[in-house]
Amino acid sequence: MISDYRSQKLSLTLGHLYPDQLNLYGDRGNILTLQRRCQLRGIELRVVGLGVGDALAPDEYDLLFIGGGQDKEQAPVAQDLHEMKGIGMWAAIEDDMPVLAVCGGFQLLAHYYRPAEGPDMRGLGVFDAWTEHKGSQVPRCIGDIAIRWGDQTLVGFENHGGRTYLGTAQPLGRVIKGHGNNAEDHTEGAIYRNAFGTYLHGSLLPKNPHFADYLLELALQRKYNHAESENVPSFNSVATEHGSTVLELPRTSLPSLLAPLDDTLEWEAHASLLERLGLYTEAASVLRAHIDSFRLV
Numbered sequence: 001m002i003s004d005y006r007s008q009k010l011s012l013t014l015g016h017l018y019p020d021q022l023n024l025y026g027d028r029g030n031i032l033t034l035q036r037r038c039q040l041r042g043i044e045l046r047v048v049g050l051g052v053g054d055a056l057a058p059d060e061y062d063l064l065f066i067g068g069g070q071d072k073e074q075a076p077v078a079q080d081l082h083e084m085k086g087i088g089m090w091a092a093i094e095d096d097m098p099v100l101a102v103c104g105g106f107q108l109l110a111h112y113y114r115p116a117e118g119p120d121m122r123g124l125g126v127f128d129a130w131t132e133h134k135g136s137q138v139p140r141c142i143g144d145i146a147i148r149w150g151d152q153t154l155v156g157f158e159n160h161g162g163r164t165y166l167g168t169a170q171p172l173g174r175v176i177k178g179h180g181n182n183a184e185d186h187t188e189g190a191i192y193r194n195a196f197g198t199y200l201h202g203s204l205l206p207k208n209p210h211f212a213d214y215l216l217e218l219a220l221q222r223k224y225n226h227a228e229s230e231n232v233p234s235f236n237s238v239a240t241e242h243g244s245t246v247l248e249l250p251r252t253s254l255p256s257l258l259a260p261l262d263d264t265l266e267w268e269a270h271a272s273l274l275e276r277l278g279l280y281t282e283a284a285s286v287l288r289a290h291i292d293s294f295r296l297v
């Protein structure tokens with residue numbers, strides 16, 4: 001109940017899927033970031049690795065993470081995801097558990113990944129989207145990337161051969177600079193309930209403290225304010241503005257369960273990536289917003 005949580009030590013359990021197979025570009029750094037941000041607030045974050053052969057019992061977790069991998073690592077994982085974790089994953093997501101899936105993991109949560117060679121890898125179909133690798137003649141999508149996420153930015157690094165196309169799935173954001181899902185339609189990532197797929201490595205969360213906290217807040221609200229679950233924020237609203245899809249970040253009426261942190265270094269890293277992409281106005285406004293919010297604390 002909402003009135004109880006302040007008197008207890010908050011704790012969360014994160015299920016890290018395939019930590020040995022899917023861990024490109026330091027995806028594990030996302031877990032370290034979540035752990036550190038919890039630790040600084042006196043919140044316990046237990047991390048449980050879920051490898052090939054392990055079942056996923058949704059009631060045991062509050063948050064799930066799945067990273068990226070090369071095609072050869074994805075194939076055995078795709079099979080295990082279906083056989084051992086698919087039902088648990090679906091149950092968790094339908095129950096609004098926050099899930100972050102990066103690159104190869106994102107591809108496997110959509111309908112299928114068609115590699116340049118070899119058979120299709122069947123995905124879980126959580127996101128109404130699919131991915132095709134167009135062959136070695138077509139350049140990979142590689143480089144730094146910035147996207148618009150609601151009225152904020154997310155930054156990261158992408159490296160994927162697969163091009164993802166969205167069916168009815170909402171994108172996580174719109175590409176400002178970089179390739180995104182397919183280097184054609186400016187969409188990046190996908191959302192279903194509180195599951196977020198993205199091509200942003202980086203690691204993603206160290207340079208995007210607002211996104212890290214968003215995931216933690218979703219997990220905490222879901223666990224501790226379950227009785228008020230209609231107020232739990234979720235990315236369901238989309239507004240169309242000048243023909244382009246703009247996500248409206250939901251606001252919750254519930255008080256935040258996260259104490260503010262000094263994220264000066266994180267925002268400087270975020271801004272410096274924006275600058276590297278030539279996005280000077282965005283970089284300046286990110287730093288300005290950080291200074292303003294910090295003054296209010």
Ligand SMILES: NC(=O)CC[C@H](N)C(=O)O
Binds near residue numbers: 067068071133159163
């Ligand atoms: N970085 C990744 O996870 C790569 C995913 C996939 N194998 C691709 O190249 O499209």
